[in-house]
Every structure is written in C-alpha cells, then in structure tokens.
Amino acid sequence: MSGVQIVALLGGLAGLGATIGATVSNEWRATSRASSVITATWVLQGLWNNCAGNAIGALHCRPHHTILKLEGYIQACRGLMIAAICLGFFGAIFALVGMKCTKIGGTDVNKARIACFAGVNFILSGLCSLSACSLYAHQITTEFFDPMFIAQKYELGAALFIGWGGSILCILGGGLFCFSIAGSCTKSHSQAGYIYKGATSHSHISSYPRGQAKSVNQRPPPEYSSSSRMQHFDKNVYV
Template structure:
C-alpha cells in the first residue's frame, strides 16, 4: 500500500512538472526589456523561442517572427530542440507510468510493471534535465549580455517563462527519482532460497557424524523364555 501511494505521488509530481514544461514553450516572456520615457513613448520588448515583439503603453504591440531555422542563432536552436525533446520524453513517461503503476490493471506481473515504471521514471528525469538545460542556457545568454560592458545592443532581463520552466524541471526530476526508487520492493532478492538450502546442506555434510556407520543396538533380552526355563528346572529337580 505504501509503494502504491508513493507511485501515485511521484506520478502527480512528474505530470505536473511536465505540464509546466509544456506551458513554457509557447509562453511569450522568455526575456523582457523596457524603455522608460513619457507615458506615450514607454515600450516593452519581449521575446521567446519563436518571435520578438514590442508593446507600447497604449497596448498596441507588433511582433516579428524569427527567420528560417538555419538563420537563427545557435543557442535558440539548441533551446528549441531541448524543449521539444523534454515534452516528448515527458509524454512517453506519463504513458509508461499509467501502465507501470500498481494501481492500474494493465502491464502484466508486478515485476513487468516495475520495469515499466522504472522506464517511466527515467523518461521523466531526462525530460527534466532537457528542460533545465534549455532554460539555463537561455538565462546564461541573457545574463552574459546584460553584464557585458562591451555589449551595446538592447539588453534584456529574465522572463517569467524561465522560472516556470525551472519549476517544471525540478518537479519532473523529483517525480522521476521517486518513481525509480519506489519499485525496490517489487523485485525479490535473487537466489535467497538457494543460498539457504546450500548452507543447510553444507552444515549437514560437514558434521562429523554425517558419514559415521549406523549403530546397531541389541534387542532387549526376552525374559519370558528364561522364566519358563527356570520354572521347568525347578519342577524337574523336584
């Protein structure tokens, strides 16, 4: 019962993290910057993995999609690939978790379900690592440009999408680890009975009386015949 509750808790954590990772990919605010001025000229610049936009104080915004993927900067291409991989791994991890948990009726024996649950936990761990790497790489690029005194272009700050991605990655990692460690009791110790049998056999064979010849005990004397003989002798002499 305890393992079943642990698996359900791990599934909830992992699935919640995967949902946060999925919501991070289309989120607009990966990096944000603003130019303060008068009320009319104040503008907010924000960008994500797909486009860059600007919004003025009146609420009017204008967006420009990024050009061809081959013309993108390298870190954006890497972040896209890592986030897509994280979403795919989390999806398959959720499917395997539904099959491998003990509370479901599919998956076969307990050992087969435990193996499937372990694969699910590994998928969630890899999903969290991919998402964590993508968000960290993007944040490193933003911070390096912000603190670089030689960088004269528009400087940005960390957006809300990065924090959501980090939170989802941590949940995926925690859920995957708990799911992997929760299947320990599903596998019995190997050769436990065999070792016990060998130990008992070795004890019997090593005993000094194991190869001794059986001791033949003499049957108890039959006093019935002797009493009759004594009685007969008495009568004979009389």
C-alpha cells in the same frame, strides 16, 4: 507505495505542463520597462516569436524569419525543450502502465521495470528543460553584464522561471518513481530466486523415490542356477 507513485505521477504531469507552457511562451527575455527610453513599450522574445507590447495591453508578435540565421543557443534551446516534452510524454504513458494501482502492464516485475523506465524518462525530461533554460539565462546575463555589448540588453523572462520549476518537478517525480519500485524489484528478484531453488531441490528429491537410493547401492544376492546347485549337490554326495 501506490500513494508515492500517484504523487510522482502528479509531479511529473505538472512538470510536463510547465515545460510545454515555457516552450510556447514568448517571454523568455524582456526589455526592462524602467530603463526603456519609451516606458510605455517593451520587447519580448521567445524561442519562436519576437513580440512588442505597450501599456494598453496590445501585443504584436512575428515569428523568426529563418532557422539558419538564428543564434546557436536558440536552436539548441529549441531542441532541448522539444526533447524534454517528448520524454515527459512517454514518461507519463509508461507511468500509467507501470503503476501498482492500474490493471495493465502484466506481472509485478514487468510493472516495476516499466515504472523505472518512466522515472528515467521524467528525470531526463527535467534535465533537458533545466539545461535549455540555464543556457538561455546564461546568454542573457552575459550580454547584460558585458560593457562592450552595445545592442539592446534584456532581462530574464517569466518563461525561464516556469521552465526551471517544471524541470524540478519532473526530476522529483522521476526520482520518486525510481524510489517507489526499488524495494519491490529487490523483493521480487529474491522471491524468484527462492522459488527457483526450491523447485530445483523438489524436482531433485522427487526424481528419487523412497528406498530407491538404497536399492541402487545395494547389490542383490547372487542367484544360483540349477546346474550349479546340482554340481554342489553332487560334490556333497561323493563326500
């Protein structure tokens, strides 16, 4: 299972890198170049900046002026992507500690628990990133197909596809981690129970040495005192 854990770690790290790249990207949505009035310019928008580019490669960006005036879905996407990065980072740290091929983490049972916790973190990271990208894409498509929406319409940017890919890698990596330690957890628990029962039975047997049980159950023959012997002898004499 060490090879499976290595593949899971690489998938989780790749998903974390894609999540970070999507978060800092400025191309969450972009104007269509074919439908623009001036085809040589286009507008890009991300979670943090608004950018305008042209055909010669010049790109001018400015950050969002205030957080309080931003739309609610942008603030929600920011929080979800930051949570995804944090969960993926802790998942990578716990994965390095809980892998079978590393020498840190303690016993096999502890390493299995840490690896399971790392897998859960990777899965939660992928779900947060998937939710953020899907929410942003839903807003774009709703505005694009709304005939009553008269403002500038945008299309899906490249950052959304990068975020979706990263979320899938994180979920797959976390699932492989949980799968890799499922058998070891069951095996370790069964071995622990077997050792415990064996130790209990052994201690129960060793507390009673051989022959002691019989000596406890059997009563010793009654012993006669010297006075009783004399009385018995006297009765026989008179007889």
